[in-house]
Amino acid sequence: MIRLLLADDQDLVRGALAALLSLEPDLEVVAETGRGDTVVALAEAEAVDVALLDIEMPGATGIEAAAALRDALPHVRVLIVTTFGRPGYLRRAMDAGACGFVVKDTPAEQLAEAVRRVHAGGRVIDPQLAAESLSVGESPLTDREREVLCAAEDGASVRAISKALHLSEGTVRNHLSAAIGKTGAANRTEAAHIAAANGWL
Missing domain, CATH: 3.40.50.2300 (Response regulator)
Incomplete structure (x- = not known):
């Protein structure tokens, strides 16, 4: 058995x-x-x-x-x-x-x-x-970019994300910008949607 x-x-x-x-x-x-x-x-x-x-x-x-x-x-x-x-x-x-x-x-x-x-x-x-x-293909996102996008998925502000992940607001913006570029999205909401649809989050 x-x-x-x-x-x-x-x-x-x-x-x-x-x-x-x-x-x-x-x-x-x-x-x-x-x-x-x-x-x-x-x-x-x-x-x-x-x-x-x-x-x-x-x-x-x-x-x-x-x-x-x-x-x-x-x-x-x-x-x-x-x-x-x-x-x-x-x-x-x-x-x-x-x-x-x-x-x-x-x-x-x-x-x-x-x-x-x-x-x-x-x-x-x-x-x-x-x-x-x-x-x-493989996810283009780094672990940190994925983490930041996950936190942004529900529409959280940069300030809220930076507090939750213990990162500076500038670092959060940089990671969001990189994720937007890598997914070919127009904004972070779209980037999160694309990443989620592909199973990258």
Whole structure:
């Protein structure tokens, strides 16, 4: 039996995934959580073989949880299962140690097969997303530019961003200006939108 952990903050989605995967004779869902920061402890406690992680969750993102699993329990294989099929997310997930990346509208039998392939040591990547990722390329943003854009995403002022990130207002303006230039945006709101759409934030 392949022992599975499901991490998704939407109870209905998590329950549906658990029900579908449990129909497979060789798959057993042994742990479920709605938070990214409980993944490692649950995976260890339940001797999990494969963790299926959503990206956007409270506590920690699926990408952060994948990196934490890689560091703490490298034998646990990670499959990202998400609504957010963004090229930047794919690249960041693979960099964090994920072995697979599929979107939630993947048919149940394909998802079960993806779990088996990841468990066997293979990689599974949504082909359309892989093609998009190659065409979009890597994020042009530095970590600090990404951090500043994230803080600007909700329309925060330069002063508020500088206080939140403990940076001078001039430094914040410089990072915003660089991010606007790199994304080809007209302003910081558009830059944040472009970066988010590509999965760079």
